[in-house]
Amino acid sequence: MAMAQVNLRPLAVADVDRMMDWVNDPDIVGNIAAFAGQPLTRADEEAYVRRLLASDADKVFAIERAVDGAYLGNVGIHQIFWRSRVGRLACIIGYRDEMGKGYGSAAIARVLDWAFDDARLHKVWLMVFRENERARRIYRRLGFVDEGVLREEYFHEAGWHDMVRMGVLDREWRARSRA
Numbered sequence: 099m100a101m102a103q104v105n106l107r108p109l110a111v112a113d114v115d116r117m118m119d120w121v122n123d124p125d126i127v128g129n130i131a132a133f134a135g136q137p138l139t140r141a142d143e144e145a146y147v148r149r150l151l152a153s154d155a156d157k158v159f160a161i162e163r164a165v166d167g168a169y170l171g172n173v174g175i176h177q178i179f180w181r182s183r184v185g186r187l188a189c190i191i192g193y194r195d196e197m198g199k200g201y202g203s204a205a206i207a208r209v210l211d212w213a214f215d216d217a218r219l220h221k222v223w224l225m226v227f228r229e230n231e232r233a234r235r236i237y238r239r240l241g242f243v244d245e246g247v248l249r250e251e252y253f254h255e256a257g258w259h260d261m262v263r264m265g266v267l268d269r270e271w272r273a274r275s276r277a
Contacts, residue, residue: 102200103164106208108146109151109172113160114144116169120192155179157217161191163206166259170196173205175213175222181219185213206240211275214268221267228250241266 103187123136138146150156156173178185189207190201213219226233228247242264250258 102204104170104201104204104208105164105167106159106161106173106212109147109158109160109268111147111151112141113169113172115173117143117147117155117192120190121173150174155185157212159184159205159209161189161201163196163201167240170201171205173202173209173267174215175209175219175247178217178219180198183218185217185219185222187222187224192239203236203240206236207275210240210266210271214271219268221265222271223265225251225261225263226263227254234262234264237264241270243270 118140121143150158155178156174157178158176158178159170161170161172161173162168169192171188171190174187175185176188187206189202189206189209191197191205210222213222223245224237224242225248226237234244241257243266245265248263249260251261254257
């Protein structure tokens with residue numbers, strides 16, 4: 099099966115209006131551990147995007163559908179620790195009707211190419227709720243491996259949740275992407 103086609107471009111303050119379509123929707127962002135559970139204002143979101151754009155430790159891209167340029171969500175590498183050349187992956191497809199079409203996987207593959215080729219990172223890691231089997235399968239398919247479990251790491255929706263840390267190394271990604 100061919101991977102969906104997406105383009106990545108640097109995130110811009112102008113994307114905030116489209117981000118407001120989904121940033122407060124618990125069905126979209128409820129699986130993100132950092133989700134505050136309280137509505138964000140446009141000013142909150144704009145301040146967040148401005149912080150990202152000014153950060154040397156975060157590189158975030160807007161995901162656009164290749165065929166028509168439609169904005170789909172964001173993907174990025176956060177918490178980049180340049181000395182060790184590691185960073186944390188985050189990806190979100192912001193519209194329910196665009197989920198399950200391969201756009202997230204395609205965007206992750208593109209941002210991993212950037213991380214390992216352009217940024218010269220050694221490792222990209224992520225955190226995912228242990229019970230989010232669908233996401234874990236996708237990450238494994240993209241070459242991530244389980245590195246450990248953080249027991250009862252996040253309190254979310256009235257309960258404690260284990261988080262799984264997963265990672266992929268530059269040499270693993272290169273071997274996979276050349277196969």
